[in-house]
Amino acid sequence: MNVDDLEKRLFKAARTAPMNETVPYAFEKRIMGRVNELVRQDGLTYWAAGLWRAAVSGVFIMLVCGVLTMVSISAGSETQSLAADLEETVFAAFDASGGAW
């Protein structure tokens, strides 16, 4: 059997077939049922999406606040020790002179 010939014959048969455009009874009702369901779900999804967005924003703000607080605490402790160091340096000469001004 010639494969070329067989292939050609099979393609020819497939090409000559008219498109089967039969639609099951009331199929559009089934589609519209699903569409209406989607519209209803979309309303809820809208709120859910809004809540999720708010939750994500809330977590982001919380993280930013946390980081800022950590930075300010560590920066604050540096300032405290710097102040203590400065005070010590300034008063070092006074201490060395035995406090006789």
Added chain:
Amino acid sequence: MEASDAECIDAVLNGDTSRFEELVIKYQPRVFGTVRRYSRRESEVEDIVQEVFIKAFRKLDSFRGDAPFEHWLMRLTVRTCYDFLRAHKRDREMFISDLAESESDWLDRFDAGDDRAEESLADARELIYYVLEKLPASYKMVIVLMEIEGRTVKEISELTGWSVSLVKVRAHRARKELRKHLERLIKDRKL
């Protein structure tokens, strides 16, 4: 684009979803016809068509209106069929015993050079769709579009979203794979 299509689309986008039914009624025969080229199981066909219209409804706001709505819908149909075929990979093993008696008889008549093989096109059609079912999704897609629907490489590229060179490569490989399957079918019959 026909005025009625534009009106329906505008109405749907403005919240009157019931107008979508007019589009479904108008285009469902064409969508069913196209989908039946890719799937032989009627339950699958219905699921794919439903998926096409649901996608069309969801993506309707992305339809720009610079081409007919039917073209946009057909592109969506072909891509949905491709996604479906990829998601539902078939058993690729081909057995001569899987063929229906009429398909096997057709092969016998063809082998014998019988003229009646020319008459029973329906059996030949079933046979080619059986062999196509055994090909990977992309190969089946390109064979149906190119060899059965007679589309050009450029048209296939637009429909599927593949580049022109990718279509050519896939068409070449698909033909090779199809021939391999046909050769196996012939060999198995002789055993």
